[in-house]
Amino acid sequence: MRLSNPLLTAALLSPATGQLHQLAKQAGLLYFGAATDTPYQRERAPYPESYPQYDAILRDPNEFGQTTPTNGQKWLFIEPEPRLFNFTEGDYVADLAQETGKLLRCHALVWHSQLAPWVESTNWTAEALTSAITRHIRAVAGYYRGRCYAWDVVNEALDEDGTYRKSIFYNVLGEDYIKLAFRVAAEVDPAAKLYYNDYGIERPNSNKTAGAKRLVKMLKDAGVRIDGVGMQAHLHADNHPSAEDLIQTSKGYAELVKEVAFTELDVRIKMPVNDTKLEWQKEGYQKVVTACVKVKACVGITIWDFYDPFSWVPHVFEGQGASLLWFEDFSKHPAYDGMVQTFKKLIAQQSCKKKRRGVTGVGN
Numbered sequence: 001m002r003l004s005n006p007l008l009t010a011a012l013l014s015p016a017t018g019q020l021h022q023l024a025k026q027a028g029l030l031y032f033g034a035a036t037d038t039p040y041q042r043e044r045a046p047y048p049e050s051y052p053q054y055d056a057i058l059r060d061p062n063e064f065g066q067t068t069p070t071n072g073q074k075w076l077f078i079e080p081e082p083r084l085f086n087f088t089e090g091d092y093v094a095d096l097a098q099e100t101g102k103l104l105r106c107h108a109l110v111w112h113s114q115l116a117p118w119v120e121s122t123n124w125t126a127e128a129l130t131s132a133i134t135r136h137i138r139a140v141a142g143y144y145r146g147r148c149y150a151w152d153v154v155n156e157a158l159d160e161d162g163t164y165r166k167s168i169f170y171n172v173l174g175e176d177y178i179k180l181a182f183r184v185a186a187e188v189d190p191a192a193k194l195y196y197n198d199y200g201i202e203r204p205n206s207n208k209t210a211g212a213k214r215l216v217k218m219l220k221d222a223g224v225r226i227d228g229v230g231m232q233a234h235l236h237a238d239n240h241p242s243a244e245d246l247i248q249t250s251k252g253y254a255e256l257v258k259e260v261a262f263t264e265l266d267v268r269i270k271m272p273v274n275d276t277k278l279e280w281q282k283e284g285y286q287k288v289v290t291a292c293v294k295v296k297a298c299v300g301i302t303i304w305d306f307y308d309p310f311s312w313v314p315h316v317f318e319g320q321g322a323s324l325l326w327f328e329d330f331s332k333h334p335a336y337d338g339m340v341q342t343f344k345k346l347i348a349q350q351s352c353k354k355k356r357r358g359v360t361g362v363g364n
């Protein structure tokens with residue numbers, strides 16, 4: 001038998017047993033997705049022997065209906081020198097999305113981190129930085145025009161207390177850089193949904209959540225288009241927001257923008273792993289599923305990769321890890337079945353409601 005078709009190869013390696021995207025759709029979401037990085041790079045570099053099994057899961061359209069490049073479209077990699085653009089890494093994930101019929105969330109146009117060193121080290125005038133940002137967005141969003149379901153236009157512009165982060169962008173341009181980024185993105189790729197994306201904005205009453213709402217209002221007051229708020233949702237197994245909190249927060253954003261999404265979900269564990277912590281983790285994942293399904297404006301959930309060895313968590317948060325759904329040996333965390341159960345329960349509740357409405361004739 002010839003195995004030249006990569007999709008066929010993937011299907012044979014692992015019979016299409018994926019369920020998450022399939023169930024998410026049935027529950028009314030647009031997608032359940034997983035972000036991914038370029039092979040042989042960063043966290044993926046030490047594990048090439050796991051790629052065939054990894055790819056079979058990633059490519060399964062019933063498991064993941066959406067993907068995001070975890071790194072490939074960031075300024076550091078895509079415009080490493082002024083006017084020198086390298087789309088190789090971004091293209092890897094964009095092409096994979098196209099081949100496997102997944103929606104692509106594009107990430108991230110303006111961000112203080114993983115910024116090209118030349119942007120950080122230049123002594124900018126306001127005018128020169130305005131042109132550099134404009135040129136960057138025109139080139140990158142222009143290159144991917146029509147392929148991104150959504151763009152994270154500005155990422156992590158807020159400090160923990162909800163005030164603006166004092167990034168190079170803010171220090172030179174103030175909040176005008178945020179307006180500029182959204183204006184240019186809207187001009188370049190009118191069909192992409194334009195998102196503000198941040199972490200720690202998942203709880204309804206935090207200063208940072210208030211800051212995110214202020215930021216959105218600021219754009220709207222200036223007549224600048226913003227379509228969505230992305231809650232990264234890098235959560236902790238031993239302390240995560242309740243489903244009610246996530247619902248309240250999402251609804252709060254939905255009063256201001258058309259859509260919200262959970263864009264970088266992972267639930268980290270203080271190592272070592274044990275059954276209790278895996279149970280807490282499962283609850284964290286389930287709460288996000290419940291919240292997204294129950295809030296009409298929530299379009300989908302993206303996990304920040306799915307295979308523990310490829311996760312960013314242990315590299316950044318000492319002593320923490322196992323934050324995703326597949327262990328190193330490709331067995332699944334309890335959180336996987338936990339989410340499957342939650343989706344099924346919510347789907348059953350929805351069809352009961354529909355039936356009841358049908359019988360009583362009360363529809364809305």
Ligand code: XIL
Pocket residue numbers: 042043070071108155199232264312
């Ligand atoms: C992470 C990547 O996953 C890592 O590979 C990289 O080394 C650091 O960045 N918030 C974001 C993401 O918006 O882009 C970050 O991704 C995780 C935190």
